[in-house]
Amino acid sequence: MARPRKDQALDIRARAITETIRLLSETDARDLTLARVAAAVGCRPPALYGHFRDKNDLLRAVHDAGFAWLYVEKLDVCADTQGDALARLREGGRAYVRFALENPALYRLMFDPPPDSGLDVGPFDSDSDAALKSLGFLRAGIVAAQREGCLPGADPDDIAFTLWSAVHGAVSLLLQGRAPATETDPVVAAEAVVDQVMAFIAATRATTPGGSDA
Amino acid sequence: MARPRKDQALDIRARAITETIRLLSETDARDLTLARVAAAVGCRPPALYGHFRDKNDLLRAVHDAGFAWLYVEKLDVCADTQGDALARLREGGRAYVRFALENPALYRLMFDPPPDSGLDVGPFDSDSDAALKSLGFLRAGIVAAQREGCLPGADPDDIAFTLWSAVHGAVSLLLQGRAPATETDPVVAAEAVVDQVMAFIAATRATTPGGSDA
DNA sequence: TCATTAAATTAACGGCATTCGGTTTCCTGG
């Protein structure tokens, strides 16, 4: 029972990633042991080292898989709401909120990884470019909104970062239980922030409908 | 050399907290070992257990000390800018940004603590009330801004959470190096978000001076 | 002065990430 036979072979790499994502619904990344991952996969801890350099390498793979997942979720939203630019922005924000609150530990791993994992290094460069693509969606939505008269003269990149900051900050605070206690449902509270920001953007629209200038 | 003599006694509890804060400028909370803290304090690791129940208890104390510090920083700002409500909000935001970016690991410990530390439990209840007080500042600033005609008809608590989310999100993303690469200086990028949100708020002011409706 | 308590210390335990050496299975060339 050293090397497994071909018929009972196991795609350890793929299984490790999916099982880790599943285990993240029960346990935070830092508290997840390789022993538990190995047990879920169906192997022993050292076997993982044949497919990942170390624990951080596994977490990085999960991190990347998370971004890929988030990207397809946003793609879905994009397909659903082709009409209004503001509506698309709003729905994109809601999808983001849903993803974060439904997968808290995975979201944490993606956006607040342990500083020694080599995941927090670069400004996007090191990410699977899914993060960049997601940001691209956001930027495109803002440019579209500007075409409809909102945010005259603003830099889309600045607005994108502000928007993203607000939504990320909201879910981040909510995941830590740090919301003003008025709201009981985190999803409602986070969506309230999305709506609030959308209202801010809508308020910058040139007051006379039809007017369109920079 | 078991029990130290009175003249060479050591306020281990206080020293542990300040030394931990200092060490957080080099190492993240989760990577900080009690051995290193003990060495900085001038004792052995088990000695810490006479003053803290366990490592998380030490981290909680540091967490609370961080909030107390943030609170006095905000007090300073409050004293400096007594005039304009929007200016006070902006300066408060800048002080927050400065604090976060100058003390990244401490900020992380305060606002994104490891989920098993018992620090992420309650909506503020369990915090040293410094967090509540900081939020109170924010809310007061918003109410003042409303008195000046901004944000007509909005719930100050909603606005406060949105504002806080935006600033927290911005520093949080910047600390992870996840800003759009256009900005090199994190402080500048974060302050841009603050300014952007302030602009949003200012834009909600009734356009005709004196007019006020929902 | 001497027992008791307080506050550290060194020693020990258990858990975890990671490494090492061995063993079984696959694959390739003769």
Added chain:
DNA sequence: CCAGGAAACCGAATGCCGTTAATTTAATGA
């Protein structure tokens, strides 16, 4: 069909870290 090397895994071992136990020394109070 059959070496023999490479590949893939396992059990055992290492070292660090949080935490607890046992031990030592200093202060205290009768």
